[in-house]
Amino acid sequence: MLSGKRILLIISGGIAAFKTPALIRLLRAEGAAVTPVMTSAAGEFVTPLTLSALAGEKVYQELFDLTDEAEMGHIELSRSADLIVVAPATANLMAKMAQGLADDLASTLLLATDTPVLIAPAMNVRMWDHPATQRNLATLKGDGVRVVGPDEGDMACGEYGPGRMSEPAAIVEAVRAELSSGPLSGRRIVVTSGPTHEPIDPVRYIANRSSGAQGTAIARALAALGAEVVFVTGPADVPPPEGVEVVQVQTARQMLEAVEAALPADAAVFAAAVADWRVSSESGSKIKKQPGGVLPVMEFAENPDILAGVSQMKEGRPGLVVGFAAETDDVLAHATAKRARKGCDWIVANDVSPATGIMGGTENAVVLISDAGAEEWPRMGKDEVARRLATKISGALAG
Template sequence: MNKRILLGVCGGIAAYKAAELVRLLRKQGCEVRVVMTAAAREFVAPLTFQALSGHAVHLHLLDAGQEQAMGHIHLARWADAVVVAPASADLLAKLAHGLADDLLSTLLLAADCPVYVAPAMNQAMWAKPATQRNLATLAADGVRVLGPASGEQACGELGLGRMLEPAELCDSLLSDDRDRPLRGARLVVSAGPTREALDPVRFISNRSSGKMGYALAAAAARAGAQVTLVSGPVALPTPPGLERIDVETAADMHAAVMALMGEADIYIGAAAVADYRPSEIAPVKLKKGRGASVIALTQNPDIVADVAALKPKPFVVGFAAETDDLENYARGKLIAKNLDMIAANWIGREDGGFDSDRNALQVYWPGGAASLAMTEKSALAEQLITLIAEHFHAKNSTKSS
């Protein structure tokens, strides 16, 4: 492949994974050069990367051994792509604000090739507003954010912040055109639950965490789409590189989604929208009575069906979460609602479903189906977005011919 990749390694326990990334890139025919921060050298010795890359590791900003002592300019011009893995919260902050106080941050500022960052940090650091603001800035500047994944961390905590595995990073770096199959497409994702008020205190809702919808929005953005995420109430940070619209009720979500459909090419209805809402909302807190209480309900609009009824309509992907007879229910919704594709998953089982970081999907479309095995929702989202892109382009090709 002969692609020249400059790897920046920051301080963090995930630095050991960067050695495997070098090995995988070399195996694919890439020439790799490595820049390490001072903190990174506390975790992995430079000699490790020298042995794997076949080149001396670059360590210092002012290197008298370099011609004109401008190694950062030379390296920045040499690379076809720069990737920082792991990328610490400190590095992300530096890059977002244009700081340049060591070799890695300086060459990142000087680079005019594609720049990737693979964040790795504690889940609380990842969730901090400052980190999310920095990521949004980087995405707006064209920096491509790979990950992070969710799961157990070295500190023993669980959550987002794990660096993507080296094989995932290698594939992303070597298939930029292939892994951006939605470049230029305008995509809307709805995610999370809705809340339907009973009174000023109580509401009807469901157990949706929004994790799958958010993973899909992030994967679509990485695939090159212009993404708008319409989100119900969730405790999740906004994925980088996209616009987020917060809503609460099914009616709010319906209005927000329909307002976007005039420009949308693809709609993914991953939200767990309440089917019903209370017919009346009490203006004051309802008091507990002595006997049974009856709540009258009114049916909510069916967002995915209304989108699919538009003329012309976007490519519409629905979701179905089922406790039984999954295939029949999913195929029934596919036909009844005139969907292009539906992704169905089991709920009420030991693994996957609501609140979990893992899931599996059965995907159906007119005349076909695919099984996506149990895995992390971030990886599952990548697989589903690839499938959506293939069918979206196939449908458009049929229209044009």
């Protein structure tokens, strides 16, 4: 996937630097050449010898190295790569990047380059949440720097929260998305995913059992083929994919607004399990139990039909609209009728009855329904379903 690509990997001084040997191995396994650059603090966590052995290239550390300046000056080094990856990107190095400082090799390379830059932030949760870091992050994004992570979890300092560097596999995924020149390059595709949460009161809501795994896999597969993906997701169980534009929503009405804002697009894939109804009068405070066991009465209103609305647009309709039909019985008949009723081009139908284990599971068995008829796919992992669907979408848009 990354064959022939050159990655300049800048490693700054954080405990997450211990993940960089694994990152180098994965990048090289994809066919990329990796040139490591270390800050002086990075050497406290990982050795140059380790990185050099894994990368198969010299590790650069010093700005004022006359030999290196004669052989490959910092200007050339900063521009000879297809992508610069900063992992980990500490709060300190992000601040230098945002302010345009250049007092060591790493910061000088980043200031001197016109090569795309991808950073993987890693720091204590309070440092990540600090207004200064968030200002610097906004500045970097405004300058075109791409960001992967950080993840949320336990930290070496003993605290919990956002700030963990993304895992090497996720960083490689983001690198692929940045360097992809696949068949969907130049195409914009909207993907919806996950459930929606329709509030009853401030602590209760209506939802379903969708994990968001299939929609996430589809967005990832489309990005891997070079598409610009806008990923509109409800509160899913799985994290959103790297290398895509993520728009997080809660309700069906918010999802509709996000989809409309993301248009125009070449294609739209509606994999989200949108709640059909919402409580018409959401309570502003928690509903309390009533004496004598009197049950609350709730009236429902119908949510907007996002798939039908986009499919039936008079102007600006995506060239290909793909819907999903999660059914528990008469799957083919119900899904075929849904396609006709909604007006979409394709329906991806699956049986989500409890015996299948598909809802919330790792596998799927689908039938792709289109003008050409019903194409039944064997049961397979959701990632493989996503790759097959992405390939089909690529072919349809190319045709």
